[in-house]
Amino acid sequence: METGAGMPSGHEVKDDSLSPEDLSEVLAAGTREIHEKAENTQFVKDFLRGNINKDIFKLGVVALYYTYSALEEEIERNKDHPKFAPLYFPAELHRQDALARDLEYFYGSEWQSQISCSKATKHYVERIHHVGQEDPVLLVAHAYTRYMGDLSGGQILRKVAQRALKLPPTGEGLEFYHFEGIHSAKSFKQLYRSRMNELELDMENKKSLVAEAVKAFHHNIEVFEEIEEVGKAFPREVSDSGMSHHAAMGGDISKCPYYAAKTAASGGTAYVGQLAMAVLRHPTGQVLFATWFAALAGFAAWYLM
Numbered sequence: 001m002e003t004g005a006g007m008p009s010g011h012e013v014k015d016d017s018l019s020p021e022d023l024s025e026v027l028a029a030g031t032r033e034i035h036e037k038a039e040n041t042q043f044v045k046d047f048l049r050g051n052i053n054k055d056i057f058k059l060g061v062v063a064l065y066y067t068y069s070a071l072e073e074e075i076e077r078n079k080d081h082p083k084f085a086p087l088y089f090p091a092e093l094h095r096q097d098a099l100a101r102d103l104e105y106f107y108g109s110e111w112q113s114q115i116s117c118s119k120a121t122k123h124y125v126e127r128i129h130h131v132g133q134e135d136p137v138l139l140v141a142h143a144y145t146r147y148m149g150d151l152s153g154g155q156i157l158r159k160v161a162q163r164a165l166k167l168p169p170t171g172e173g174l175e176f177y178h179f180e181g182i183h184s185a186k187s188f189k190q191l192y193r194s195r196m197n198e199l200e201l202d203m204e205n206k207k208s209l210v211a212e213a214v215k216a217f218h219h220n221i222e223v224f225e226e227i228e229e230v231g232k233a234f235p236r237e238v239s240d241s242g243m244s245h246h247a248a249m250g251g252d253i254s255k256c257p258y259y260a261a262k263t264a265a266s267g268g269t270a271y272v273g274q275l276a277m278a279v280l281r282h283p284t285g286q287v288l289f290a291t292w293f294a295a296l297a298g299f300a301a302w303y304l305m
Contacts, residue, residue: 021203021206022193022196022197023140023196023197023199023201023206023209024193024194024196024197026206026207026209026210027141027144027196027206027209027210027213030207030210030213030214031145031210031213031214031217034214034217034218034221035217037217037221038217038220038221038224039153041221041224041225041228042224042225042228043224043225043227043228043231044224046228047157047160047161048156048157048160050160050163050164051164052161052164052165053165053231053234054106054165055231055234056227056230056231056234057161057165058106058107059118059227059230059231060227061099061102061103061106061176062103062115062116062117062118062121063118063120063121063223063227064095064099064176065096065099065100065103065115066117066121066122066125067121067124067125067128067146067223068094068095068096068099068146069096069125070124070125070128070129070132071128071142071143071146072090072094072095072096073129073132074128074129074131074132074133074136074139075088075090075094075132075139075143076090077132077133077136078132078136078139081136081137082200083136083137083140083199083200083201084136084137084139084140084143086195086196086198086199087140087143087192087195087196089192091181092179092181092182092188093143093147093179093182095150095176098175098176098178099175099176101175102173102174102175102176103115105172105173106173118223118226118230119226120219120222120223120225120226121223121226123219123222124216124219124220124222124223127215127216127219128142131212137201137205137208137209138208138209138212140196140199140209141209141210141212141213141215141216142212142213142216144192144196144213145213145216145217145220146216147192148189148192150176150177150179151179151182151185151188151189152185152189154177155177155185157177158174158177158178161174162174
Protein backbone atom coordinates (compact mmCIF):
# COMPACT_ATOMS: atom_id res chain seq x y z
CA MET A 1 0.00 0.00 0.00
CA GLU A 2 1.34 3.42 -0.97
CA THR A 3 2.00 5.72 1.96
CA GLY A 4 2.33 9.47 2.33
CA ALA A 5 5.55 11.42 2.13
CA GLY A 6 8.07 9.93 4.49
CA MET A 7 5.46 8.07 6.54
CA PRO A 8 6.93 5.69 9.14
CA SER A 9 6.02 2.06 8.71
CA GLY A 10 2.83 1.22 10.60
CA HIS A 11 2.24 4.91 11.37
CA GLU A 12 4.56 4.87 14.41
CA VAL A 13 4.48 8.08 16.40
CA LYS A 14 6.84 9.43 19.01
CA ASP A 15 5.15 9.67 22.39
CA ASP A 16 6.34 13.21 23.07
CA SER A 17 4.54 15.38 25.60
CA LEU A 18 2.57 18.16 23.97
CA SER A 19 3.19 21.84 24.60
CA PRO A 20 0.42 24.47 24.73
CA GLU A 21 2.31 26.15 21.87
CA ASP A 22 2.17 23.08 19.63
CA LEU A 23 0.11 23.80 16.53
CA SER A 24 -2.30 20.93 17.19
CA GLU A 25 -3.00 22.26 20.68
CA VAL A 26 -3.31 25.87 19.51
CA LEU A 27 -5.79 24.81 16.81
CA ALA A 28 -7.84 22.64 19.15
CA ALA A 29 -8.12 25.41 21.74
CA GLY A 30 -8.75 28.14 19.18
CA THR A 31 -11.55 26.28 17.40
CA ARG A 32 -13.27 24.72 20.40
CA GLU A 33 -16.16 27.19 20.48
CA ILE A 34 -16.87 27.18 16.74
CA HIS A 35 -16.51 23.40 16.62
CA GLU A 36 -19.20 23.05 19.26
CA LYS A 37 -21.40 25.45 17.30
CA ALA A 38 -20.98 23.27 14.20
CA GLU A 39 -21.92 20.16 16.19
CA ASN A 40 -25.09 21.87 17.35
CA THR A 41 -26.44 22.89 13.96
CA GLN A 42 -29.87 21.41 13.29
CA PHE A 43 -28.53 19.40 10.35
CA VAL A 44 -25.92 17.63 12.48
CA LYS A 45 -28.31 17.03 15.37
CA ASP A 46 -30.92 15.58 13.02
CA PHE A 47 -28.28 13.44 11.33
CA LEU A 48 -27.15 11.97 14.66
CA ARG A 49 -30.76 11.17 15.55
CA GLY A 50 -31.14 9.30 12.27
CA ASN A 51 -33.65 11.99 11.25
CA ILE A 52 -32.47 12.25 7.66
CA ASN A 53 -33.66 10.97 4.31
CA LYS A 54 -31.72 9.96 1.25
CA ASP A 55 -32.39 13.19 -0.68
CA ILE A 56 -30.91 15.30 2.12
CA PHE A 57 -27.98 12.93 2.53
CA LYS A 58 -27.25 13.12 -1.21
CA LEU A 59 -27.07 16.94 -0.98
CA GLY A 60 -24.41 16.50 1.66
CA VAL A 61 -22.43 14.10 -0.52
CA VAL A 62 -22.54 16.59 -3.41
CA ALA A 63 -21.28 19.40 -1.17
CA LEU A 64 -18.46 17.19 0.08
CA TYR A 65 -17.49 16.23 -3.46
CA TYR A 66 -17.00 19.86 -4.53
CA THR A 67 -15.24 20.72 -1.27
CA TYR A 68 -12.76 17.86 -1.47
CA SER A 69 -12.18 18.33 -5.18
CA ALA A 70 -11.04 21.89 -4.41
CA LEU A 71 -9.07 20.91 -1.31
CA GLU A 72 -7.22 18.08 -3.00
CA GLU A 73 -6.51 20.14 -6.11
CA GLU A 74 -4.79 22.72 -3.90
CA ILE A 75 -3.03 20.04 -1.88
CA GLU A 76 -1.58 18.63 -5.09
CA ARG A 77 -0.53 22.12 -6.14
CA ASN A 78 1.29 22.62 -2.84
CA LYS A 79 2.49 19.10 -2.04
CA ASP A 80 6.13 20.24 -2.16
CA HIS A 81 5.62 23.43 -0.19
CA PRO A 82 7.91 23.15 2.87
CA LYS A 83 5.11 24.16 5.24
CA PHE A 84 2.62 21.68 3.84
CA ALA A 85 4.66 18.77 2.44
CA PRO A 86 4.88 16.88 5.79
CA LEU A 87 1.06 16.63 5.74
CA TYR A 88 0.83 15.17 2.24
CA PHE A 89 -0.90 11.77 2.62
CA PRO A 90 -2.85 11.26 -0.62
CA ALA A 91 -3.24 7.47 -0.39
CA GLU A 92 -4.44 7.66 3.19
CA LEU A 93 -6.63 10.76 3.17
CA HIS A 94 -7.82 11.91 -0.24
CA ARG A 95 -11.60 11.59 -0.59
CA GLN A 96 -12.48 12.83 -4.09
CA ASP A 97 -12.45 9.40 -5.75
CA ALA A 98 -14.43 7.81 -2.92
CA LEU A 99 -17.03 10.57 -3.14
CA ALA A 100 -17.28 10.09 -6.90
CA ARG A 101 -18.12 6.42 -6.30
CA ASP A 102 -20.74 7.41 -3.72
CA LEU A 103 -22.31 9.84 -6.19
CA GLU A 104 -22.40 7.16 -8.86
CA TYR A 105 -24.20 4.88 -6.40
CA PHE A 106 -26.83 7.53 -5.63
CA TYR A 107 -27.22 9.18 -9.05
CA GLY A 108 -26.12 6.53 -11.54
CA SER A 109 -23.43 6.57 -14.21
CA GLU A 110 -24.47 10.04 -15.43
CA TRP A 111 -24.06 11.58 -11.98
CA GLN A 112 -21.80 14.40 -13.16
CA SER A 113 -24.59 15.92 -15.24
CA GLN A 114 -27.05 15.71 -12.34
CA ILE A 115 -25.20 17.60 -9.65
CA SER A 116 -24.32 21.27 -9.19
CA CYS A 117 -22.37 23.32 -6.67
CA SER A 118 -24.64 25.14 -4.23
CA LYS A 119 -24.13 28.76 -3.19
CA ALA A 120 -22.69 28.01 0.27
CA THR A 121 -20.45 25.27 -1.08
CA LYS A 122 -19.23 27.59 -3.84
CA HIS A 123 -18.12 30.14 -1.22
CA TYR A 124 -16.25 27.38 0.65
CA VAL A 125 -14.60 26.17 -2.57
CA GLU A 126 -13.58 29.71 -3.53
CA ARG A 127 -11.92 30.22 -0.14
CA ILE A 128 -9.96 26.96 -0.46
CA HIS A 129 -8.71 27.91 -3.93
CA HIS A 130 -7.77 31.41 -2.74
CA VAL A 131 -5.76 30.00 0.15
CA GLY A 132 -4.05 27.36 -1.98
CA GLN A 133 -2.97 29.89 -4.57
CA GLU A 134 -2.26 32.97 -2.43
CA ASP A 135 -1.21 31.73 1.03
CA PRO A 136 -0.55 27.95 0.99
CA VAL A 137 0.43 27.81 4.68
CA LEU A 138 -3.25 28.38 5.52
CA LEU A 139 -4.12 25.21 3.61
CA VAL A 140 -3.00 23.35 6.75
CA ALA A 141 -6.07 24.71 8.56
CA HIS A 142 -8.48 23.41 5.91
CA ALA A 143 -6.86 19.98 5.71
CA TYR A 144 -6.81 19.67 9.50
CA THR A 145 -10.43 20.75 9.89
CA ARG A 146 -11.77 18.33 7.30
CA TYR A 147 -9.63 15.21 7.57
CA MET A 148 -9.33 15.05 11.34
CA GLY A 149 -13.09 15.46 11.64
CA ASP A 150 -13.65 12.69 9.09
CA LEU A 151 -11.46 10.33 11.10
CA SER A 152 -13.29 11.10 14.35
CA GLY A 153 -17.00 11.98 14.38
CA GLY A 154 -17.29 11.06 10.71
CA GLN A 155 -16.95 7.40 11.56
CA ILE A 156 -19.98 7.64 13.82
CA LEU A 157 -21.96 9.40 11.09
CA ARG A 158 -21.22 6.49 8.76
CA LYS A 159 -22.92 4.04 11.13
CA VAL A 160 -25.91 6.31 11.67
CA ALA A 161 -26.36 6.87 7.92
CA GLN A 162 -26.08 3.18 7.10
CA ARG A 163 -28.82 2.35 9.56
CA ALA A 164 -31.11 5.34 8.94
CA LEU A 165 -30.96 5.08 5.15
CA LYS A 166 -30.88 1.26 5.06
CA LEU A 167 -27.75 1.30 2.91
CA PRO A 168 -25.95 -1.93 2.01
CA PRO A 169 -23.69 -3.36 4.75
CA THR A 170 -21.01 -3.77 2.08
CA GLY A 171 -20.43 0.00 2.11
CA GLU A 172 -21.97 1.28 -1.14
CA GLY A 173 -22.90 4.95 -0.81
CA LEU A 174 -20.61 5.38 2.21
CA GLU A 175 -17.15 5.01 0.72
CA PHE A 176 -16.32 8.56 1.77
CA TYR A 177 -16.14 7.37 5.37
CA HIS A 178 -13.91 4.37 4.62
CA PHE A 179 -10.18 5.11 4.78
CA GLU A 180 -8.71 2.03 3.16
CA GLY A 181 -5.10 3.10 3.74
CA ILE A 182 -5.52 3.76 7.47
CA HIS A 183 -5.60 0.78 9.81
CA SER A 184 -5.76 2.74 13.08
CA ALA A 185 -7.48 6.11 12.99
CA LYS A 186 -6.16 7.00 16.44
CA SER A 187 -2.54 6.26 15.49
CA PHE A 188 -2.84 8.13 12.22
CA LYS A 189 -4.33 11.20 13.91
CA GLN A 190 -1.44 11.16 16.37
CA LEU A 191 0.98 10.97 13.45
CA TYR A 192 -0.76 13.80 11.61
CA ARG A 193 -0.73 16.03 14.66
CA SER A 194 2.93 15.29 15.31
CA ARG A 195 3.73 16.29 11.73
CA MET A 196 1.75 19.51 12.23
CA ASN A 197 3.69 20.26 15.41
CA GLU A 198 6.99 19.85 13.57
CA LEU A 199 6.15 22.52 10.99
CA GLU A 200 8.42 25.54 11.34
CA LEU A 201 5.84 28.18 12.21
CA ASP A 202 6.01 31.17 14.50
CA MET A 203 3.16 32.16 16.80
CA GLU A 204 1.81 34.66 14.27
CA ASN A 205 1.55 31.84 11.70
CA LYS A 206 -0.26 29.72 14.25
CA LYS A 207 -2.73 32.49 15.06
CA SER A 208 -3.39 32.92 11.34
CA LEU A 209 -4.05 29.18 11.07
CA VAL A 210 -6.53 29.32 13.95
CA ALA A 211 -8.36 32.19 12.25
CA GLU A 212 -8.46 30.22 9.00
CA ALA A 213 -9.70 27.08 10.74
CA VAL A 214 -12.50 29.14 12.30
CA LYS A 215 -13.38 30.34 8.79
CA ALA A 216 -13.43 26.72 7.61
CA PHE A 217 -15.87 25.81 10.38
CA HIS A 218 -18.05 28.78 9.45
CA HIS A 219 -18.13 27.58 5.85
CA ASN A 220 -19.16 24.11 7.04
CA ILE A 221 -21.91 25.61 9.18
CA GLU A 222 -23.20 27.61 6.20
CA VAL A 223 -23.30 24.43 4.11
CA PHE A 224 -25.15 22.58 6.91
CA GLU A 225 -27.69 25.40 7.23
CA GLU A 226 -28.20 25.54 3.47
CA ILE A 227 -28.83 21.80 3.28
CA GLU A 228 -31.20 22.04 6.23
CA GLU A 229 -33.17 24.81 4.52
CA VAL A 230 -33.41 22.96 1.18
CA GLY A 231 -34.22 19.76 3.02
CA LYS A 232 -37.37 21.25 4.56
CA ALA A 233 -39.10 20.39 1.31
CA PHE A 234 -38.26 16.70 1.76
CA PRO A 235 -40.08 14.29 4.07
CA ARG A 236 -37.98 13.06 6.98
CA GLU A 237 -37.38 9.35 7.51
CA VAL A 238 -36.83 8.90 11.22
CA SER A 239 -35.04 5.72 12.22
CA ASP A 240 -35.39 3.82 15.49
CA SER A 241 -32.65 6.00 16.93
CA GLY A 242 -34.50 9.15 15.87
CA MET A 243 -36.75 9.65 18.90
CA SER A 244 -36.05 12.38 21.41
CA HIS A 245 -33.17 11.15 23.54
CA HIS A 246 -34.30 13.17 26.56
CA ALA A 247 -37.85 11.84 26.26
CA ALA A 248 -36.54 8.28 26.20
CA MET A 249 -34.73 8.95 29.47
CA GLY A 250 -37.88 10.22 31.15
CA GLY A 251 -36.86 13.86 30.85
CA ASP A 252 -33.91 13.47 33.24
CA ILE A 253 -30.88 15.10 31.61
CA SER A 254 -28.52 13.29 33.99
CA LYS A 255 -29.55 10.04 32.26
CA CYS A 256 -28.89 11.38 28.77
CA PRO A 257 -25.95 9.85 26.87
CA TYR A 258 -25.17 13.32 25.45
CA TYR A 259 -24.74 14.62 28.99
CA ALA A 260 -22.66 11.58 29.89
CA ALA A 261 -20.32 12.07 26.95
CA LYS A 262 -19.83 15.73 27.84
CA THR A 263 -19.01 14.68 31.40
CA ALA A 264 -16.52 12.14 30.05
CA ALA A 265 -14.82 14.85 28.00
CA SER A 266 -14.41 16.81 31.25
CA GLY A 267 -12.79 13.86 33.00
CA GLY A 268 -15.79 12.43 34.93
CA THR A 269 -15.09 8.84 33.91
CA ALA A 270 -16.39 7.11 37.04
CA TYR A 271 -19.62 9.09 36.97
CA VAL A 272 -20.15 8.27 33.32
CA GLY A 273 -19.76 4.58 34.08
CA GLN A 274 -22.55 4.84 36.63
CA LEU A 275 -24.74 6.72 34.16
CA ALA A 276 -24.08 4.12 31.50
CA MET A 277 -25.37 1.35 33.74
CA ALA A 278 -28.45 3.41 34.60
CA VAL A 279 -29.21 4.16 30.97
CA LEU A 280 -28.79 0.54 29.92
CA ARG A 281 -31.51 -0.52 32.35
CA HIS A 282 -33.99 1.25 30.05
CA PRO A 283 -34.90 -0.82 26.93
CA THR A 284 -35.04 2.20 24.62
CA GLY A 285 -31.91 3.51 26.23
CA GLN A 286 -29.92 0.52 25.02
CA VAL A 287 -30.24 1.61 21.40
CA LEU A 288 -29.90 5.31 22.16
CA PHE A 289 -26.87 4.85 24.36
CA ALA A 290 -24.88 3.08 21.66
CA THR A 291 -25.52 5.82 19.11
CA TRP A 292 -25.39 8.96 21.24
CA PHE A 293 -22.56 8.07 23.60
CA ALA A 294 -20.38 6.93 20.72
CA ALA A 295 -21.24 10.01 18.68
CA LEU A 296 -20.38 12.51 21.39
CA ALA A 297 -17.33 10.54 22.45
CA GLY A 298 -16.23 10.57 18.83
CA PHE A 299 -16.60 14.35 18.62
CA ALA A 300 -14.81 14.78 21.96
CA ALA A 301 -11.99 12.61 20.66
CA TRP A 302 -11.44 15.16 17.88
CA TYR A 303 -9.97 17.35 20.63
CA LEU A 304 -8.61 14.83 23.11
CA MET A 305 -6.75 12.26 21.00
